[in-house]
Amino acid sequence: MCDKHPSLDPANVQFQTQQSSRRRRIWELSRNCHCPLIGVALPLGTLRKLVEKVTGGALMHDDYEVHVGAVNDCTSRNRVAEAVQKELERRYAQVIFRFRSARSAAQVAELWEAAVNAGDVAGAFWAGLSHPACVPALEEKMCRDIHMVQHQAGACARADIGKYNALLGDKARFEGELARLQARCNALLHEKKLDADRFEQQLMAARAATIARETDVHNLRNELAQLRSTIPELETRKRLANQLARMEAREAALRGQIAELKTNRAEAAARVAEPAAAAPAPAVPASMSAAPPVIPIQLVNQSVLCVGGRSGNVSFYRKMVEKSGAQFAHHDGGLEDSSNQLDASLAAADLVICQTGCISHGAYWRVKEYCKRTGKRCVFVDNPSVSSLARGLQEMGAVPALAMAEEGPATEAEACKT
Structure with a gap:
């Protein structure tokens, strides 16, 4: 530093520091330092506020x-110089404190060079110019350096302005693209909102339908519970109905077996009758040549239920009904047989014979109501004799007249004896 600036001689520096140790004020600097110092150290906005504060009004300049x-x-x-001095001291107090350690112009020059290399020249420029050890040669060098720094700052500013303009163009392009994207996002949001509203309506409708369905199910369950409470012996009737279904299936199987057996018996009778047909027929009296009228048999392979009657006549009832080709079943009307079995017996029968003279009132009305409700054929016999039963079946066209003529009186006599 001393080679470049001969005026910075140690003797001169010593003489300068001996003259005064007080820092210089801004009005004590040379005129060449004021312009760069104020331009670099104070921003224009801050300077305008200081001047307006001192003058007491807004500046129109x-x-x-x-x-x-x-x-x-x-x-x-x-007043303006004192305000600028005070602002510089306040703004750059830390830099001034750092320069206070310098005891010679050479040390101040070193601190200045370091500040220039670091790019922080505003505070260092004021701290160096106002330092007691700053000599005119150092002051001139600092002014030249700050001048070149300003030129570099201007070039950088111009480059920054170009970059700034390019960034402005990019910003405008990005803003346009952002506006398009925002419009698209808004349209998508509106569409999604419409979809969400539609789905919400569908969900509400589904919830309403579910609530209505659950309400219907609850009402139906209540009605079912009420019906079950009003219908006595519902479980027993269900069990009897299942039992009836099994009995009907068994009855169908038995009828098939009976039909097969009857077919086999007819074939066997035909084979036996063939040799007898070849022999000469014996003479038949004229009185026996004419066969008695036969009522058409209508109960073949059907089930006949007899309700009531005398217990001693049940075997004769069975014999007479089975001769007509039907199956016989008997229920005493609740005397010994369970009354709960009556419905199953009625459901399994094709024809019902009600012995009104030997039956309880409950069983009578039960049989009558069932046959009326289901449309099932029913014969009401007042007298529990076998002949009365035969007449009832004859009226139904169920028993041949010959069988009734041969067996009716005998069985009726036996029934009376019983």
């Missing part, structure tokens, strides 16, 4: 006029 006016005012001590 532009930034250049404010700058030139402040530079001229700082050449002497006045």
Whole structure:
């Protein structure tokens, strides 16, 4: 530093520091330092506020006029110069404290070089110029350096302005793209909102339908419970109905077996009758040649239920009914047989014979109501004799007249004896 600037001789520096140790004020600097110092160390906005505060009113001048006016005012001590001095001391107090350790112009020059290399020249420029050890040669060097720094800053500013303009173009392009994307997002959001509203309506409708269905199920369950409570012996009737179905299936199988046996018996009778037909027929009296009229048999392979009657006549009832080709079943009307079995017996029968003379009132009305409700054929016999039963079946066209003529009186006599 001393080779470049001969005026920075140690003797001169010593003489300078011996003259005064007080830092210089801004109005004590040379006129060449005011312009770069105010331009670099104080932003234009801050400078305008200081001047407006001192003058007590808003300035109508532009930034250049404010700058030139402040530079001229700082050449002497006045209110503007004192305000600028105070602001510089406050703003760059830390840098001033760092430069306070320098005891010679060479040390101040080293601190200045370091600040220039670091790019932080505003505070260092004021701290170096106001330092007690700053000599005119160092002051001139600092002014030249700050001048070049300003040129570099201007070039950088121009480059930054170009980049800034390019960034503005990119910003405008991105803003346009962002606006398009926002419009698309808004349209998608509107569409999704419509879909969400539609799905919400469908969900509400489904919930309403589910609630209505659950309400119907609850009402039906209540009605079922009420019906079950009003119908006595419902479980027993269900069990009897299942039993009836099994009995009907068994009855069908038995009828098939009976039909097969009857077919086999007819075939066997035909084979036996063939040799007898070849022999000469014996003479038949004229009185026996004419066969008695036969009523058409209508109960073949059917089930006949006899309800009531005398217990001693049941065997004769069975014999007479089975001769007509039917199956016989008997129920005493609740005397010994269970009354719960009556419904099953009625359901399994094709024809019902009700012995009204030997039956309880409950069984009578039960048989009558069942036959009326189901449309099942029913014969009501007042007298429990076998002949009365035969007449009832003859009226139904069920028993041949010959069988009734041969067996009716005998069986009726036996029944009376019983």
